[in-house]
Amino acid sequence: MKIKFYGTRGSIPVSDPGFTEFGGNTTCLFISGLDEGVGTVIMDAGTGIRNLGKDIMSKRIDIAKEINLGFTHFHWDHIQGFPFFAPAYDENSIIEISTAGKRKIEKLKDIFLTQMQSIYFPVQLENMGAQISFEKYESNKFVGKKGALISITEVNHPGGCIAVRFQVNKKSITFCTDLEHQNGIDDNVVQLAMNTDVLIHEAQYTDEELKSHKGWGHSSYSQAIEVSERCKAKQLIITHHDPDHDDEFLRKMEKQCRGRFKDLIFARDNLELNF
Ligand SMILES: [Zn+2]
Numbered sequence: 001m002k003i004k005f006y007g008t009r010g011s012i013p014v015s016d017p018g019f020t021e022f023g024g025n026t027t028c029l030f031i032s033g034l035d036e037g038v039g040t041v042i043m044d045a046g047t048g049i050r051n052l053g054k055d056i057m058s059k060r061i062d063i064a065k066e067i068n069l070g071f072t073h074f075h076w077d078h079i080q081g082f083p084f085f086a087p088a089y090d091e092n093s094i095i096e097i098s099t100a101g102k103r104k105i106e107k108l109k110d111i112f113l114t115q116m117q118s119i120y121f122p123v124q125l126e127n128m129g130a131q132i133s134f135e136k137y138e139s140n141k142f143v144g145k146k147g148a149l150i151s152i153t154e155v156n157h158p159g160g161c162i163a164v165r166f167q168v169n170k171k172s173i174t175f176c177t178d179l180e181h182q183n184g185i186d187d188n189v190v191q192l193a194m195n196t197d198v199l200i201h202e203a204q205y206t207d208e209e210l211k212s213h214k215g216w217g218h219s220s221y222s223q224a225i226e227v228s229e230r231c232k233a234k235q236l237i238i239t240h241h242d243p244d245h246d247d248e249f250l251r252k253m254e255k256q257c258r259g260r261f262k263d264l265i266f267a268r269d270n271l272e273l274n275f
Pocket residue numbers: 010011027075077078178240
């Protein structure tokens with residue numbers, strides 16, 4: 001399996017000096033090497049999806065005929081890049097947009113119709129060009145129709161969000177972006193990620209910062225580490241960096257966190273991993 005982070009920033013993109021090492025694009029993750037039914041998956045369409053779209057159009061990355069674009073939730077920082085996703089303007093593209101879980105979402109398509117209303121954007125969804133379909137899976141499996149082992153759990157986040165595990169043979173990646181642990185660590189997240197090879201867990205705050213951000217929907221560095229210890233993850237990748245945390249701060253935190261969990265890295269835009 002292969003993953004590439006196209007966006008690792010939380011909340012809002014940043015482009016200031018001092019933010020170039022970790023990068024300023026909001027959440028977008030590309031996963032390849034999944035089974036035949038799925039092949040590749042894009043998770044979330046933060047501003048990072050713009051570069052991913054360029055890589056698809058120029059064939060710098062190999063993507064299956066059908067583009068599976070899955071969403072954990074629909075906050076701005078996870079959808080804002082969609083209008084700039086070049087394959088959506090290519091009439092040869094077949095794109096399935098999906099999410100899963102029991103959250104009440106009347107019509108998935110409406111979210112994107114609204115986002116691209118003429119008051120907000122010059123091109124409307126129906127005029128983009130690609131064949132785009134929308135699917136809300138009720139079960140805990142989604143993105144891909146042939147029963148790939150993709151499992152989810154609902155997590156605590158304003159408006160709802162899901163954590164997702166991708167399993168191929170004995171290898172797995174668990175993607176836990178945007179979640180706030182309430183009353184201790186969320187055991188559903190630990191169970192979803194049990195013995196995973198790569199745990200991608202958000203951490204927007206230090207423990208100190210978390211105290212003044214209760215209810216904002218995010219985790220601290222030590223909570224991300226605690227989840228990875230409990231689920232016995234082989235590797236922990238921390239993402240969804242706070243827009244106020246510059247490179248110097250994140251480097252310092254990364255070093256500190258490695259003191260607690262050895263196989264740990266902070267995600268950076270364009271980071272690629274094969275395993
Ligand atoms: Zn977010």
